[in-house]
Amino acid sequence: MPEARLVVLVSGSGTNLQALLDACADPAYGARVVAVGADREDIEGLARADRAGVPTFVRQVSDFETRDGWDAALATVVERFEPDVVVSAGFMKLLSQDFLDRFLTLNTHPALCPAFPGMHGPRDALEHGVKVTGATLFVVDAGVDTGPIVAQVPVPVEEDDDVASLHERIKAAERQMLVDAVGRIAREGITVEGRRVRIGAVAR
Numbered sequence: 378m379p380e381a382r383l384v385v386l387v388s389g390s391g392t393n394l395q396a397l398l399d400a401c402a403d404p405a406y407g408a409r410v411v412a413v414g415a416d417r418e419d420i421e422g423l424a425r426a427d428r429a430g431v432p433t434f435v436r437q438v439s440d441f442e443t444r445d446g447w448d449a450a451l452a453t454v455v456e457r458f459e460p461d462v463v464v465s466a467g468f469m470k471l472l473s474q475d476f477l478d479r480f481l482t483l484n485t486h487p488a489l490c491p492a493f494p495g496m497h498g499p500r501d502a503l504e505h506g507v508k509v510t511g512a513t514l515f516v517v518d519a520g521v522d523t524g525p526i527v528a529q530v531p532v533p534v535e536e537d538d539d540v541a542s543l544h545e546r547i548k549a550a551e552r553q554m555l556v557d558a559v560g561r562i563a564r565e566g567i568t569v570e571g572r573r574v575r576i577g578a579v580a581r
């Protein structure tokens with residue numbers, strides 16, 4: 378079976394991207410990162426792609442007259458790389474329904490969806506006082522962190538956690554979840570029926 382082609386979108390440090398790049402070095406993993414895209418320049422995520430010899434592209438909202446124009450330009454460049462799956466891994470821009478209609482897009486979020494959506498999952502979980510939080514991989518829909526759930530991993534909140542320590546522990550679990558789920562999707566396929574997602578099986 379041919380390797381699944383991944384386009385990964387990033388906005389920051391790119392440790393989730395790095396975990397995918399490392400996993401893809403093993404041919405048995407079944408996937409290859411064919412391009413990395415970002416909404417801003419000069420981020421470590423793009424440097425990681427450069428070091429791995431993976432092509433990169435940047436489309437900044439501020440370079441376009443409208444948000445729709447940015448979104449269409451992003452879709453155009455993503456399309457060039459013919460992805461089987463787009464992985465939003467720390468990509469801090471909302472994607473339009475038009476984009477999502479064109480590409481199967483997964484997003485990893487540092488909370489147990491549907492709890493604590495948005496850009497500050499670890500902070501919001503800590504402020505709420507939950508004892509367990511975690512990370513979620515989901516199929517992106519037009520809402521914010523509302524899409525059908527592919528995988529989740531729990532992470533206990535420690536007494537002395539601050540936002541940084543909690544987010545770091547979530548990220549360690551999140552990377553493993555992402556690599557495991559994307560590899561299985563690449564090798565076994567994915568079925569999405571309504572809100573139910575199955576890897577390697579026909580939905581019932």
Ligand SMILES: Nc1nc2c(c(=O)[nH]1)N[C@@H](CN(C=O)c1ccc(C(=O)N[C@@H](CCC(=O)O)C(=O)O)cc1)CN2
Binds near residue numbers: 518
């Ligand atoms: N349609 C969707 N797009 C994306 C989702 C999603 O669930 N639906 N998830 C993200 C990532 N994300 C949280 O997981 C997220 C990203 C960005 C925002 C947001 O409000 N962004 C602002 C700009 C913020 C900035 O540039 O600093 C915006 O887009 O204008 C909320 C949640 C990937 N895309």
Ligand SMILES: NCC(=O)N[C@@H]1O[C@H](COP(=O)([O-])[O-])[C@@H](O)[C@H]1O
Binds near residue numbers: 389467497
């Ligand atoms: N709502 C989106 C969001 O909060 N995304 C989060 O940003 C981090 C990116 O880390 P990374 O750049 O090191 O992979 C990850 O924890 C990801 O879930």
